[in-house]
Amino acid sequence: MKLDFNLQLKKGAFSLHAEANIPAESVTAIIGPSGAGKSTLLRCLAGLEPTVHGHIHAGEEHWLENKRSLSPHFRRIGFVFQHAALFEHLSVSQNLNYARKRALDSDRFTLEEIAQATRIEHLLSRSPENLSGGERQRVAIARAIASNPQLLLLDEPLSAVDEASRFQLSIELDRAFHAFKIPALYVTHNLAEAARLSNHAIRMVDGRITEAGPTSQILAPSSLSLDELNSPFSIVTIHSRRDLPGEGLVEIASAIGPLTIPASALPQDLPDRLLIRARDIGLSLSRIDQSSFLNQIPATVKTLQSQSASQTLVTLSCQEGTLHALVTHRSAKHLQLTPGSPVHALIKSVTLVDQDSTPTP
Amino acid sequence: MTVSEIWIPLALTLKLAAVTTILLLLICAPLSWWLARSSSRLRPIVEAVVALPIVLPPSVIGFYLLICLAPQGPLGQLSAALGGPALVFSFPGLVIGSIIYSLPFVAQPLQNAFSSIRQDQLDAAATLGAAPLDRFFSVAIPLAKRGILTAAVLGFAHTLGEFGVVLMIGGSIPGETRTMSIAIYENVEMLEYGKAHILAATMLVSSFLLLFLVYTINRANNASKR
Incomplete structure (x- = not known):
């Protein structure tokens, strides 16, 4: 479902003026600093801000046209709140049934399928107050999906979850996005999370949308602010995988060419994107055969950008992908790197989540 | 003193308290909902009017009621x-x-x-497809369960203890308007201290039992939630 909106809202000193076109079938990350209006935008789309005006066209439906607004209960959206907002007076399965009973479309998935995909089968008879933060969010996601939504809106669903469960939960979220194929808008602080879960991104600053486009473009180091650049990374699309069970490794075909990585770094069936931190990439002018590096990717230097007093961010193109490497000025000089130089990118490790860039909210 | 001398005013008092409590819950559910969630400028006025009976002497309420309810009064004529x-x-x-x-x-x-x-509980219900009235009954009422119980008990107990208003507008017709408090008052007036004692003790014990029951239920509810 294509989403097209232009919204104006004034709330005290804050004003929102957001306009965007979101392609059909996408998972869209909404990123930006705190107070940029990310959550407010989501609430406007859900119909939870009565004073908004402008328009929202969702597929063929008009959710908002000037001041004529379709009530939230007719919009068929699944909203996942930052603090889950489970109904405390109902059990987990009653929470799911609450959504299912009121669902307008025909059921696309059974409650069993949803509970299984979100891994909450063992929680069904429990009361929400006995659940951990991660479990509550999984139930909230399951409940949202149980209402047969045509669009999922997630307001920092992982921010109230402890650090240890966050990664696991983000994998499950990714799995849910894939399994249920529901377009989603996803507010997050965490760029790595945005990079892995989304294929489209919107950047907001001071209530305005300043950028929108494919995630790989919006999150490319060249378009990040200095704050965000603390720990740059590359997003690599995965085409296929082949497991080598004897060695505990997996061979993948990716946008930057073939890679061999530990199977433990890449859960089954997931993900279709990998992150490679810029500081985990070394550069060499030729292939080093006598080395422990499994992954040496031929690449061409595209740009060089000074990153700090000592470091240069080197952007490389390799096949149809892009890599970012962080090297010292001295090494860049020593290797005589200039745009067009052929190099090999030596990849030390890959990751699914950039633990270090996880901001404390 | 015969059993009916106790039972008739006691039954009347309980019936009055029960009818009043039920009607008050029906009236106050929408009224309190509006007071709790509205940002209207009228709200402080309505809140002040609702709180007036706490402050006013029962004789003032009784006096105005008498004027309104009298056959020539607006409510009397309407009826x-x-x-x-x-x-x-x-x-x-x-x-x-x-x-x-x-x-x-x-x-x-x-x-x-x-x-x-x-608010997020109500917002969640809205996004899950619940219309406003549905949200009120399926989310607000169950979540406010304890407050509703408190309101019902306070309303019931406060009506049991009513005296001044009843005296002003009810008189003392046995089985119709002669409640326990009126019966006690009249017995004392007539120096029937023995009867007054029995009626007063009945009120004391039944009020205590009512409150004790409520607090026991409340405690059991709390325990089962842990």
């Missing part, structure tokens, strides 16, 4: 025009008086209970 009963010195009149007298004791706990419901 007569609709073919309804006489409102002064009658049970329906007592119910109206009790509703006004006990209104804040039901409206305020309900308002507190409704205000403490987190």
Whole structure:
């Protein structure tokens, strides 16, 4: 479902003026600093801000046209709140049934399928107050999906979850996005999370949308602010995988060419994107055969950008992908790197989540 | 003293308290909901009016009620025009008086209970497809359950203890408007201290039992939640 909106809202000193076109079938990350209006935008789309005006066209439906607004209960959206907002007076399965009973479309998935995909089968008879933060969010996601939504809106669903469960939960979220194929808008602080879960991104600053486009473009180091650049990374699309069970490794075909990585770094069936931190990439002018590096990717230097007093961010193109490497000025000089130089990118490790860039909210 | 001398005023008092409490819950549910969630400029005015019976002496409430409910008064005329009963010195009149007298004791706990419901619970219900009335019954009412119980008990207990308003608009018709408090008062007036003792003790014990029951249920509810 294509989403097209232009919204104006004034709330005290804050004003929102957001306009965007979101392609059909996408998972869209909404990123930006705190107070940029990310959550407010989501609430406007859900119909939870009565004073908004402008328009929202969702597929063929008009959710908002000037001041004529379709009530939230007719919009068929699944909203996942930052603090889950489970109904405390109902059990987990009653929470799911609450959504299912009121669902307008025909059921696309059974409650069993949803509970299984979100891994909450063992929680069904429990009361929400006995659940951990991660479990509550999984139930909230399951409940949202149980209402047969045509669009999922997630307001920092992982921010109230402890650090240890966050990664696991983000994998499950990714799995849910894939399994249920529901377009989603996803507010997050965490760029790595945005990079892995989304294929489209919107950047907001001071209530305005300043950028929108494919995630790989919006999150490319060249378009990040200095704050965000603390720990740059590359997003690599995965085409296929082949497991080598004897060695505990997996061979993948990716946008930057073939890679061999530990199977433990890449859960089954997931993900279709990998992150490679810029500081985990070394550069060499030729292939080093006598080395422990499994992954040496031929690449061409595209740009060089000074990153700090000592470091240069080197952007490389390799096949149809892009890599970012962080090297010292001295090494860049020593290797005589200039745009067009052929190099090999030596990849030390890959990751699914950039633990270090996880901001404390 | 015969059993009916105790039972008739006791039954009347319980019936008055029960009818008043039920009607008050029905009136206060929407009223308190509005007070809890509206940002209207009218709200402070309505809140002040609702709280008035706490402050006013029962004789003031009784006096105005008497004027309104009298056959020439606006409510008395309305009732007569609709073919309804006489409102002064009658049970329906007592119910109206009790509703006004006990209104804040039901409206305020309900308002507190409704205000403490987190907005995200109602928002969640809305996004899951629940219409406003559905949200009220499926989310707000269950979440406010304890506040509703408190409101019902306070409304009931406060009506049991009503005296001044009943005296002003009810008179003392046995089985119709002669409640326990009136019966006790009259017995004392006539120096029938023995009868007054029995009636007063009955009120004391039954009120205690009522409150004890409520607190026991409350405790059991809390325990099962842990």
